[in-house]
Amino acid sequence: MISIIFGFFGGKIQEVSAAAMEEPLHAAELSLKLLGSLCFWSGIMEVAKQSGIVDLLCRLLKPLLLFVFPALRNEEKALGAISMNLSANLLGLGNAATPLGIAAMRELHKISGFSSAATKEMVCFVVMNTASLQLLPTTVAALRLENGAERPFDILPAVWLVSACSLCIGIAAAKLFYPKGEKE
Amino acid sequence: MSTEIIVPAAVAFIAGFALYKKVDVFSVFTEGAKEGLRSAVSILPALCFLMTAIGMLRQSGAVEFITEIISPVAEKTGFPAEVIPLAVLRPFSGSGALGYYEELCKNLAPGSFPEKVASVLMGGSETTFYTVAVYYGAIGIKKGRNTVPAALSADFAAAILSVLAVNLLQR
Numbered sequence: 001m002i003s004i005i006f007g008f009f010g011g012k013i014q015e016v017s018a019a020a021m022e023e024p025l026h027a028a029e030l031s032l033k034l035l036g037s038l039c040f041w042s043g044i045m046e047v048a049k050q051s052g053i054v055d056l057l058c059r060l061l062k063p064l065l066l067f068v069f070p071a072l073r074n075e076e077k078a079l080g081a082i083s084m085n086l087s088a089n090l091l092g093l094g095n096a097a098t099p100l101g102i103a104a105m106r107e108l109h110k111i112s113g114f115s116s117a118a119t120k121e122m123v124c125f126v127v128m129n130t131a132s133l134q135l136l137p138t139t140v141a142a143l144r145l146e147n148g149a150e151r152p153f154d155i156l157p158a159v160w161l162v163s164a165c166s167l168c169i170g171i172a173a174a175k176l177f178y179p180k181g182e183k184e
Numbered sequence: 185m186s187t188e189i190i191v192p193a194a195v196a197f198i199a200g201f202a203l204y205k206k207v208d209v210f211s212v213f214t215e216g217a218k219e220g221l222r223s224a225v226s227i228l229p230a231l232c233f234l235m236t237a238i239g240m241l242r243q244s245g246a247v248e249f250i251t252e253i254i255s256p257v258a259e260k261t262g263f264p265a266e267v268i269p270l271a272v273l274r275p276f277s278g279s280g281a282l283g284y285y286e287e288l289c290k291n292l293a294p295g296s297f298p299e300k301v302a303s304v305l306m307g308g309s310e311t312t313f314y315t316v317a318v319y320y321g322a323i324g325i326k327k328g329r330n331t332v333p334a335a336l337s338a339d340f341a342a343a344i345l346s347v348l349a350v351n352l353l354q355r
Contacts, residue, residue, distance in 0.1 A: 016243050047198055166342035
């Protein structure tokens, strides 16, 4: 948070103070917005869990997930939540991915014994979510179409390549940067 | 767009499958929703703090500052100059980056090299700080253990890779 101070050197104190007044409002707005979708998608998640869809998805994605999260081998619940979040991300359901991701974080939190420090799995999972996994970037395509691109989806192979590579790099970095010898 | 069918289809599929499996959809749903409510409430205090910090940083001119520093280096590597602010803005602000991208779309020739790099970058990256804030805020994580550096190196890689990928696949 020290980094905020550096705004004062740029002579933009006014903007910074305006941000200090407005951003808490945005935060409240955002969590209100999240409130609805969190309730809805947590409900859907529960239904999917009870009916066995999560197990199905989980079995499908498990080989991949265990490669990234070897420590979760016996944590069915966490793996299930992560698979749901991953699927929502792939389908481009940003609104669904966040609540499902939070559910996954809670499972990981439980496993860590409610520690206040992030575990290796949490870091990897968050990094996974900061790299876009979306198969069809619809917003980008819509904007391109609107502005006269003939084939708005012709960038897809490049997008996939970039997503996949940056995801791998992110996960590698997460494992590499994780402080050693701080296992709880 | 055909993609608009995904949400209703996914919901209908899950509900239909649950009915088929004789799950009491309504009561199970409300049970899960209660859990969601609890997360939403627990998220606010942390979000309030983190978003304010991010917003102040964004307004402080840090983005312009970083852009200025990396511009000369980036231009030598063939990174289109117009796209640099987008790459810097992307991790901080989703709406900011989208606005900037929209502007780029209008001003650049569709299908041109910088336009494609910008599009690939938009499609292949996420609002890093927001994601980290929400996820860690939800469960009260205080020590990030280098999550942000790791996520940012992925963003950095995405920026470089989008130039490479466009060069490689789109020429």
